[in-house]
Amino acid sequence: MLKNCAILYCMIAMITDFGTDDPYVGIVKGVILSVEKNVEIVDITHNIDSYDILKGAFYLACSYRYFPKETIFVGVIDPGVGSSRVPIACKYEDYFFVGPMNGLFDMVFESAPFCVDISNHPYILKPTSNTFHGRDIFAPACAYIHKLKSIDFLGPKISYRYSLDIPKPAIKEDVIEGAILFYDKFGNAITNIKCVKPKYAVIDGQKIEYFEYFAEAPKNSPGITCGSFGYLEFFVNRGSFKDFTNAKSFKLVI
Numbered sequence: 001m002l003k004n005c006a007i008l009y010c011m012i013a014m015i016t017d018f019g020t021d022d023p024y025v026g027i028v029k030g031v032i033l034s035v036e037k038n039v040e041i042v043d044i045t046h047n048i049d050s051y052d053i054l055k056g057a058f059y060l061a062c063s064y065r066y067f068p069k070e071t072i073f074v075g076v077i078d079p080g081v082g083s084s085r086v087p088i089a090c091k092y093e094d095y096f097f098v099g100p101m102n103g104l105f106d107m108v109f110e111s112a113p114f115c116v117d118i119s120n121h122p123y124i125l126k127p128t129s130n131t132f133h134g135r136d137i138f139a140p141a142c143a144y145i146h147k148l149k150s151i152d153f154l155g156p157k158i159s160y161r162y163s164l165d166i167p168k169p170a171i172k173e174d175v176i177e178g179a180i181l182f183y184d185k186f187g188n189a190i191t192n193i194k195c196v197k198p199k200y201a202v203i204d205g206q207k208i209e210y211f212e213y214f215a216e217a218p219k220n221s222p223g224i225t226c227g228s229f230g231y232l233e234f235f236v237n238r239g240s241f242k243d244f245t246n247a248k249s250f251k252l253v254i
Contacts, residue, residue: 010070010149011040012142015060016134017048017077024132028076028139031125035143042067047185051079053103055182057164058190061107062229064095070149074134074142075099082130087137088158089151090115096145098138103164113160114151121154169193176252180234187240188233195226196254201234203250208234 012032018024025046032039044063048056056077064073078085078100090097090105092113097105105113123140141154167179169192178193201208201224208224209217217223217237222244227233232252234241 010068010072010146011042012072012074012146013042013044013064013067014046015044015048015056015063015073015075015077016046017050017052017056018046018134020046024134027132028074028134031135031139032143032146035123035140036146039143039146044073048077049182051077052182053077053079054164054166057104057107058181058229060104064108067095069094070096072096072098072142072145074138075104076134076138077104078102078133081133086158087118087133087141088115088160089118089121089141089145089154090160091151096151098142098145100133101158101161101163103162105160106162106164107166109160109162115158115160116151116155117158118154167192174254176254177249178232178252179249180247183242186235187242188227188235189241190227190229191232191234191250193232193252195230195232196252197226198224198232198252198254200224201232201250201252203234204245204247206245208250 029041060075076099080102086101088101090113092109118137118141121141123144125136125140128136145151170177176193178191180189181192182190198210208222211217211223211225214235214237219237220239222236222241224232224234236244
């Protein structure tokens with residue numbers, strides 16, 4: 001039996017690289033609201049660096065569990081829009097995910113999700129643009145998932161394919177070799193190592209101390225700490241680690 005969101009609370013959450021200078025975000029919301037006028041739409045962020053699927057995947061994986069169960073996540077970081085990459089809708093645990101199958105959901109799906117191919121779902125906007133699937137394919141799909149609490153009607157079942165190349169830490173005795181994945185707005189370097197308390201880190205030939213929080217480091221000095229996402233982060237207190245070094249890899253002494 002299908003459950004309606006008027007009975008079981010749910011919302012739509014968006015993560016894109018659209019930015020806010022252009023009308024893309026507003027148009028996607030307009031399509032959703034034309035179907036479901038009372039839906040709550042939450043913006044995770046629209047400032048993912050253009051085409052940065054890894055950053056979008058990381059932020060989505062670190063965000064989705066803080067939302068109410070039954071939330072529908074639409075992700076549009078889609079440099080392959082209009083190509084052979086497949087538009088999908090998936091159910092994973094107690095959440096729904098809509099977007100391109102290009103690695104954006106790889107860090108969320110720790111086990112196989114249930115997915116359907118929505119390339120030709122019944123509510124696609126016509127004519128369909130080859131450059132704006134967020135508007136024409138994903139937005140109406142989200143709206144009708146919200147209305148019907150199901151993805152079965154959107155298309156045939158499809159196996160999810162993982163495609164994101166995520167650097168993995170290398171452990172050698174008491175040293176972990178890690179990588180910087182990306183930088184946040186503050187210039188903090190988000191790494192691929194889940195939180196541990198190291199003796200120190202070495203990056204670009206420089207020894208970096210571990211601190212429990214940002215302000216524990218001297219002002220304008222670098223450090224490494226356990227960030228809120230559960231991964232180690234390099235930072236500069238009141239400054240930007242992005243301006244400190246161009247290095248992409250480092251060693252952690254534990």
